[in-house]
Amino acid sequence: MASDAGSTIPLHARNLTVSFADRAALRSISFQLQSGTLTGIIGPNGAGKSTLLRALLGLLPLDAGNVKAFGLPVAKNRQRIAYVPQKQTVDWDFPVTVLDVVLMGRYGRSNSRLWRLLRRPGETDRLAAEQALAQLGMSDFKDRHIRQLSGGQQQRVFLARALCQEADILLLDEPLTGVDVATEEIIFSLIDKLTAAGKTLLLVSHDLSILDRLHQVMLLNRRIIAIGPPEQAATKNNLRQTYGGRLALLDQAEAALTKMK
């Protein structure tokens, strides 16, 4: 296979396989994302959607496969990828203000490993953070403690942090879950702006109602059931397979195999 260093493919996953304890969480996932597109990962609870994001970010040990961002291993291209986790993954009582959290997105803007650790955010970083907050309609909240925010506002703070990373690829985990209508509108207009600017977005959702907003949909239930434009991939049959029964026999066989090892 030809080397694709310096490739223009923003994100390219080949044969990703991840397992937890004795069961496969993701089986042989391969796909590519194009610049300026919004891809949605859709599937039921436990389908491995969040696991896939973490695997793409290189945060999980892979059984097989690899991920490249613009032709480079993800670990070497972290500055070009931003990740927005589900908001309940952090402690909202942590002693930081809204601006503090957004400024965290400015970490790592240096090629020297040591300087990345020691660098303090300066005036440019502060401006970028405030601009990101303004884009999400959160300027008035910048000095508030994060405890004083509603669910939708918490989500917007996370998005502002990702935004001021100025990354080319954004991975969003359930950004629309538990947010108010105003936040939802802000998020969608931000997504439009980002894709128009050529960014690559991958968004996880368990909700089918966003289908018509996507350029590409990936139906996931531990493996890719279908991937493509929503009108072609999200067929009745594919959706039934995604949300229907798992491959129970394969699960059992794999459990038996790990015990024999």
Add this chain to the structure above:
Amino acid sequence: MLDIFSQIDFQHWLLRPFSERWWQETLCSMLVGVTCGVLGCYVVLRRMALIGDALSHAVLPGVVIAFLITNNTGIVGLLSGALLAGLLTAVLINLISRASRTKEDSSIGIVFTSLFAIGIILVSALPRGLHFDLKCFLFGDPLAVGATDLLLMVIICPVVLALTTALYHPLKLASFDPVVAAAMGVPVMTLHYLLMGMLSATVVAGLKTTGVILVVALVITPASAAYLLTNRLSRMMILAGAFGGLSAVAGMTLSFVTNWPSGATMVVFATAIFGLVLLLSPSQGIVIKMFRRRKMQWIVECEDVLKTVYRNTHEGIEWCNLRLVTNVTRISLRRLHAIVAQLEKKHLLHLNSDNELQLTAAGRIRALEMVRSHRLWESYLTERAGMAVADVHEQAEQLEHVHELVDEVDRNLGHPRVDPHGETIPPGKKPTPS
């Protein structure tokens, strides 16, 4: 009386704390207190309180082995022994909880008790002629604090402060959101082990002052007190360091005067600071909260009195008896007198010699505001919250005291004229153009 006082050697008593020994031990424990306080912020925020306890116990085998090899309690040996043991603890805990389904708190318990047990066995098996003071290790012994311990802390404290300051931003990010930190390339595990290393070093240096069992209090208690006082990590670290240092100095001084064990006295001081903060913190303090609740209750009762007098006076019946007010509001007569006194001072009502009340013009306006608020909330509850007309009165009795929202409720409902019971809603002070 005089006899008793003259028996106490005042000069000795007062000067004792400021001897050379006092300086040495106090300075040493102050540095321990400051370092523990600052590191404690991360221990508390990362929910590693149990790990702090574990590290302090688990360094025993490391210290004993270092003692065996170097044959004395020299700094370098002890420190490296403790560091190795501390890191081993952190790594083992991590391995066990990751590689199996053992929960993290259980793996912490397993690892530190077993390392501590190995340490105890090693102590008992020490060759003849070598004596390791286990009691000093457990409970601390300020008399054993020597110039070397002071030297050790003089090195460790600035190193810890410099590292936590230099690495402030990555440490904050890794503690707040470890997953995103890892995704952004922060060396999360390295920082974790660095914290563990600094904690083991500090714990070992502090052992002689407080002992293994109590040193964890210096890590957790000042940081927890600081956590209640501020919303900024940087301020929390400064406060925790100050609280730690203060408890150490105060505890050490008191223990010199009273001959109480120094470690225990320091911990009692740290807990006293925490207790005070818990009671008096402006945002979280129990006393402040109680005070606010009392004040709110008082305002509610004042308003209830005005409303009751308003409802029970008409043309012809100009005065309302105090007895009637206590019966309706269920406020005790004594408290009612106090409330009436305050309302009179504010010129909202009059009390005549027959114990009867009458509203002033200003009082009538206030009462009308209450009626308006009550009726608007009743309308809101029926129309917007879908409650039955018969059920809304009681809730509205509570909600009517929330004045700042009344105009918004009025706007939301489109300025209604009558409430669900058909009663007229009095217009607001500044009628908003509809």
